[in-house]
Amino acid sequence: DADVTQTPRNRITKTGKRIMLECSQTKGHDRMYWYRQDPGLGLRLIYYSFDVKDINKGEISDGYSVSRQAQAKFSLSLESAIPNQTALYFCATSDLGLAGSFEQFFGPGTRLTVL
Amino acid sequence: AQSVAQPEDQVNVAEGNPLTVKCTYSVSGNPYLFWYVQYPNRGLQFLLKYITGDNLVKGSYGFEAEFNKSQTSFHLKKPSALVSDSALYFCAVRDPLGTDKLIFGTGTRLQVFP
Numbered sequence: 001d002a003d004v005t006q007t008p009r010n011r012i013t014k015t016g017k018r019i020m021l022e023c024s025q026t027k028g029h030d031r032m033y034w035y036r037q038d039p040g041l042g043l044r045l046i047y048y049s050f051d052v053k054d055i056n057k058g059e060i061s062d063g064y065s066v067s068r069q070a071q072a073k074f075s076l077s078l079e080s081a082i083p084n085q086t087a088l089y090f091c092a093t094s095d096l097g098l099a100g101s102f103e104q105f106f107g108p109g110t111r112l113t114v115l
Numbered sequence: 116a117q118s119v120a121q122p123e124d125q126v127n128v129a130e131g132n133p134l135t136v137k138c139t140y141s142v143s144g145n146p147y148l149f150w151y152v153q154y155p156n157r158g159l160q161f162l163l164k165y166i167t168g169d170n171l172v173k174g175s176y177g178f179e180a181e182f183n184k185s186q187t188s189f190h191l192k193k194p195s196a197l198v199s200d201s202a203l204y205f206c207a208v209r210d211p212l213g214t215d216k217l218i219f220g221t222g223t224r225l226q227v228f229p
Binding site for chain 2: 004031033035040041042043044045048050058090092094102103104105106107108109
């Protein structure tokens with residue numbers, strides 16, 4: 001979805017390096033999410049944020065941190081990357097669901113390889 | 116615990132034939148169910164959802180899904196498959212605790228052969 005952008009799209013790094021993945025959205029949504037996708041495991045939630053002051057851990061937050069710089073921006077950091085963090089990372093957004101929507105809108109993904 | 120199961124890693128179907136991609140769920144309360152599709156090198160695209168109402172839900176690209184409460188299933192269907200339907204399909208359920216988190220299945224790869 002062009003309304004949700006992620007940078008970089010691909011990144012190769014070395015063990016121990018600090019990496020930041022960025023997500024921006026123009027949908028005006030309050031809620032933003034970071035997922036990682038691994039083959040055979042589907043998507044797993046890393047962190048989510050319901051507004052700038054509300055950040056919550058997902059099911060696999062260890063080794064990751066996030067920053068919600070503004071309503072439109074949500075960054076994911078790997079403080080010291082390790083090889084098992086090699087994965088495809090997705091950012092997603094959703095609105096408050098007041099209109100009964102609830103679906104999430106995904107960015108194109110960042111393919112991260114940690115050597 | 117809330118969960119979604121997609122029992123088939125891959126589904127193969129000939130172009131023009133009907134297709135079904137299976138999904139079962141386990142969630143407390145009324146489920147909010149979704150199907151997403153992922154084409155190569157792309158993000159996930161929303162296909163359809165069931166929140167309430169008619170058990171047969173129609174979505175994008177001619178797909179539909181049938182909600183079956185007694186069997187706790189939400190299978191994705193299409194009457195006539197296209198080669199361009201080949202992709203990875205994910206079923207998901209909204210966290211019933213009201214956080215809007217989605218719990219995803221492991222995905223099913225659909226391969227449509229000419």
